[in-house]
Each structure stands twice: as structure tokens, then as C-alpha cells.
Amino acid sequence: xxxxxxxxxxxxxxxxxxxxxxxxxxxxxxxxxxxxxxxxxxxxxxxxxxxxxxxxxxxxxxxxxxxxxxxxxxxxxxxxxxxxxxxxxxxxxxxxxxxxxxxxxxxxxxxxxxxxxxxxxxxxxxxxxxxxxxxxxxxxxxxxxxxxxxxxxxxxxxxxxxxxxxxxxxxxxxxxxxxxxxxxxxxxxxxxxxxxxxxxxxxxxxxxxxxxxxxxxx
Numbered sequence: 001x002x003x004x005x006x007x008x009x010x011x012x013x014x015x016x017x018x019x020x021x022x023x024x025x026x027x028x029x030x031x032x033x034x035x036x037x038x039x040x041x042x043x044x045x046x047x048x049x050x051x052x053x054x055x056x057x058x059x060x061x062x063x064x065x066x067x068x069x070x071x072x073x074x075x076x077x078x079x080x081x082x083x084x085x086x087x088x089x090x091x092x093x094x095x096x097x098x099x100x101x102x103x104x105x106x107x108x109x110x111x112x113x114x115x116x117x118x119x120x121x122x123x124x125x126x127x128x129x130x131x132x133x134x135x136x137x138x139x140x141x142x143x144x145x146x147x148x149x150x151x152x153x154x155x156x157x158x159x160x161x162x163x164x165x166x167x168x169x170x171x172x173x174x175x176x177x178x179x180x181x182x183x184x185x186x187x188x189x190x191x192x193x194x195x196x197x198x199x200x201x202x203x204x205x206x207x208x209x210x211x212x213x214x215x216x217x218x
Contacts, residue, residue, distance in 0.1 A: 001172075001175070001176045001180065001181065001182065001183060002023035002024065002052075002181060002182040002183075003021055003022060003023055003182070003183060003184075003185065003190065004022070004023060004024040004025055004026050004052075004053075004055075004162070004182055004183070004184035004185070005022055005025055005026075005184065005185060005186075005187055005190055006025075006026045006027075006028075006031070006164070006166075006184045006185060006186050007025070007027070007031060007186065007187055008027045008031040008032050008034065008035040008037075008042050008046070009035065009187070010042065010045045010046060010049065012187045013025055013046055013049050013050065014049050016187060016190060017049050017050055021190065022050055022052070023052045023182070024050060024052035024053040024054060024055075024081075024182070024184075025046050025050050025052075025053075025054045025055065026054075026055040026083070026105070026127075026162075026164070026184040027042070027043070027046070027054070027055060027056060027057065027083075028055075028057050028083065028107070029057055029059055039056070040072070040073075040076060043056045043073065043076050043077075043080065044076050044077065047076060047077035047079050047080060048077070050079070051079065052079060053079055053080075053081040053103055053105075053124075053125075054077070054079055054080055054081060055081045055082075055083040055105045055107075055125075056073045056076070056080050056081070056082065056083060057082075057083035057084070057107065058070055058073070058082065058083065058084060058085075058093075061085070061087065061089065062089055063089040063092050063093055066084065066089060066090065066093040067093055067096065067097075070082045070093065070097055070102070074097075074102055080103075081102075081103035081104065081105050081124060081125070082097055082102055082103070082104050082105070083104075083105040083106075083107050083127075084097075084104060084105070084106055084107065085106075085107060085108055086106050086107065086108050086109050086114050086118060090106065091106070091117060091118065091121040092121075094106055094118065094121040094122060094123050095121045095122055098121070098122030098123070098124070099122070103124040103125075104122070104123050104124050104125070105123070105124065105125040105126075105127055105162065106118040106121070106123040106125070106126050106127065107127040107164070108127070108129065109126050109127055109128040109129065110128070110129060110132070110133060110143070111143070112143065112146040112147055112150055115128060115143075115146075115147040115150070115151075115159075115161075116150055118159060119151060119157040119158075119159035120157075122159075123159045124159065124160065125159065125160050125161075125162040125181075125182065126147065126159050126160070126161060126162060127162045127163075127164040127184070128140070128143050128144060128147060128161070128162075128163060128164065129164050129165035130143065130144060130163055130164070130165055130166065130167075130171055130175075131165035131166060131167040131171070132165045133165075134167070140165070140171070141171070141174045141175065141178070144161065144163055144174075144175055144178050144180055145178050147161050148161055148178050148179045148180060152179075160181035160182055161179075161180040161181050161182070162180075162181065162182040162183075162184060163175040163180045163182065163183045163184070164184050166183055166184065166185045166186070166189055167189065168189060168192070169189065169192050169193055171183070171189075172185065172189070172193065
């Protein structure tokens, strides 16, 4: 499974990239607004840090303006992935950009039917929001299972399942078991993946024993 980080905080991205954990980055208008910086500046900086896809989302809702915004965003760097809403105009833009060889991420997916039509439009990634479904009493991971199964029935569909709105490590592990291609995580959740109380306890015991020997490797 690939790991993307879901943030516009370039300091966080650089720190995680240095650990070798990152395969890409996703952003959205809310994350850009939170950064307090200009979108073109932020995306350019992220693309210089990460080699993999960097999702930059259009703000328009109509096809013509989406395409104009996408033209600006895609010029930033070769690894920009244009993020589009799962609407008729968004899918039309997805098809047009895919035909031009541009990576696309169709976002705000909440049903298997939506995922199927996004794949038909040629999306590089589909982003089902599991946490938001859980919030309203639905099973977000059941949606991932449905999408993975449907895509698996049709080898011609090459769209990757990018699990979004991830709230905890259980979401990540369940998605991996189901065969999802990517999980995009907030930095805090990504860091949770390598924490375990028994690891901490074991390390403390090793260090205590080592100190007792009075030795130094250096």
C-alpha cells in the first residue's frame, strides 16, 4: 500500500519525506486555507519535496473554469495531480485531462456507483471518504470493499483506490487487507502507525540493561 500525507504543512511533509514513508501528498482548499499561504507557492514547494503525485484541487465548479485552473496547476511541476470533484463537470474535466496524459484524483466519493463512473472517466485515483461515512453511521470500510471488488472484476479499469478521510490506524490496516492501493493520512495518524506501547517498553528495557554494562559503542 502507498502512503500519501493529507496536509499543506510543508514542514510536516519534509519531516515525513525524510523518513521514507511518503509516496505522495494530497491537499484540498481547506488545507490550503489553513496554511495561510498562496496555493501555487505551496504546491510548488511540496512538489520539490516529494517525487510522487501531489494532488492540487481546483476551486471551480464548472467545466471551463476547472480546465483553466487545471492548466495553471499542472504547469507547477510534472508530479502535480489535478484533484476534481465527483460532479458531472468534474468527471468531464477528468476525462479531458486524462486524455492529455494528466494524473487526476476524483474526490468526495461516497458510493460505489460514483467510484465506477469515475473509473469510466479515466481517473488516476478515486478518493472515497471513509471517516465521513462513519460519522453519519455508515460503514466507510464497506465502501472500500465494494469498490475494490468492482474494480477487480474489470481489469481495463486502472483507477487506484485512494482511501481518504482516514481517522485512525485501524482504517489503514483494514483498507490494506481489502486491497486498497493508497491511504492518505493526516500527519498525526501516519505517525500513529509506528507507535506501540510494547515497542516503547522493550526499548526502555534494552536501554536500561545497556546502561548497566557501562559500555559505549562510540
